[in-house]
Amino acid sequence: xxLSGRGSNFQAIVEAQLPIDIVAVISNRPQAAGLAYAxxxxxxxxxxxxxxxxxxxxxxxxxxxxxxxxxxxxxVLAGYMRILSPAFIARFEGRLLNIHPSLLPMFPGLKxxxxxxxxxxxxxxxxxxxxxxxxxxxxxxxxxAVPVHADxxxxxxxxxxxxxxxxxxxxxxRWFAEGRLVNMHGRVNLKGDLTSQxxxxxxx
Ligand code: GRF
Numbered sequence: 001x002x003l004s005g006r007g008s009n010f011q012a013i014v015e016a017q018l019p020i021d022i023v024a025v026i027s028n029r030p031q032a033a034g035l036a037y038a039x040x041x042x043x044x045x046x047x048x049x050x051x052x053x054x055x056x057x058x059x060x061x062x063x064x065x066x067x068x069x070x071x072x073x074x075x076v077l078a079g080y081m082r083i084l085s086p087a088f089i090a091r092f093e094g095r096l097l098n099i100h101p102s103l104l105p106m107f108p109g110l111k112x113x114x115x116x117x118x119x120x121x122x123x124x125x126x127x128x129x130x131x132x133x134x135x136x137x138x139x140x141x142x143x144x145a146v147p148v149h150a151d152x153x154x155x156x157x158x159x160x161x162x163x164x165x166x167x168x169x170x171x172x173x174r175w176f177a178e179g180r181l182v183n184m185h186g187r188v189n190l191k192g193d194l195t196s197q198x199x200x201x202x203x204x
Contacts, residue, residue, distance in 0.1 A: 001025045002067075004081040007034020008162065009099055009169050013078065014041060016170035020177050024070040026063070028082055044070070050082060060088040067092070074176055077131065078169070086133050094183070096131040097176070099169050101161050103127060103143055108136030113154040113161065124148050124157060125201075126165045128172040130188065139188045141172045141181060144199035164201055 001022055003010050010025065011034075025038035030047035038045035048066060053059035064087075067075060077098040089096065102112040104127040116124045125145040132138035144164035148157060175181050180191040190197055 001038075001076045001078055002080040003027050003032055003034040003078045004029050005032055005034065005079050007032060007037055007078060009078040009165055010034045011037055012166035013076070013170050013173060016174070018170060018174050018177060020074075020173065023072050024067070026066060028063075028080070034078070056083075057085045057087065060085040064088050064091050074173065076169075076173060083135065084131070089131055089133055093132065094130065097141070097172060098129055098131050098136075098138070099165055100127050100129065100136050101158065101165065103145060104129060104136055104140060111154075113157045116148065117152060117154060117157065122148050124161060126161050126168065128168055130183070139183055139186050140197075141175070141188050142168045142197045142199070144168045144201055146201045146203065160201075160203065163203065164199060168199060 001010055001024065003025065004027060014022070022043050024044045024046055025035060026046045026048055027035045028048055028050040030049050035045045035047060046066065048063055050059050053062065073095060075092050075096045077096070100108070102116065103123070103125040107115050113124070123145050125143055127143045128141045130138040130141065144167065146160045146164060175190060182189045182191055
């Protein structure tokens with residue numbers, strides 16, 4: 001589990017009581033709230049401070065070595081707010097998941113809620129996807145859509161989306177753990193189920 005900040009997705013994953021072992025929680029920010037939460041839960045929590053390693057590629061090699069040491073089957077980016085080097089991504093491709101707060105391929109990058117409001121879209125949401133070299137463009141595992149209201153602010157919209165993030169990320173990890181995700185030429189299907197990779201929320 002890699003994170004940089006508050007770690008609410010990480011908490012949702014822990015609380016979902018999935019049939020997985022979280023072998024390590026690693027943060028590039030020593031002060032990340034997610035690390036403290038991991039420690040409280042008795043999980044292995046490692047701070048790997050990027051400010052001590054100015055060279056991004058070199059930092060990513062050390063980070064990847066640290067991850068490998070814990071022998072994970074899956075590497076989960078849960079609010080890891082740094083762009084990963086191509087070599088890092090190549091090393092974990094196929095077992096590297098991310099959650100992004102938009103309906104990809106719309107609004108890759110930062111400030112997704114602000115941009116959604118500026119564009120006047122009426123539906124917004126979040127996406128769990130495998131990470132590939134192209135930022136926020138990897139094969140999509142599951143998406144949840146939420147309505148955009150006329151009086152939304154970036155904060156109210158973010159909160160509505162976040163509620164869905166906390167549902168679909170644990171779900172995606174469960175599917176991975178069960179070996180149910182099949183990646184066919186960049187399209188991810190769910191074995192034995194043709195319908196449940198989308199959530200249409202009407203929630204407020
Ligand atoms: C979430 O909005 C997620 O989609 C994005 O970063 C944020 C992380 O939030 N990748 P948290 O640290 O999980 O609360």
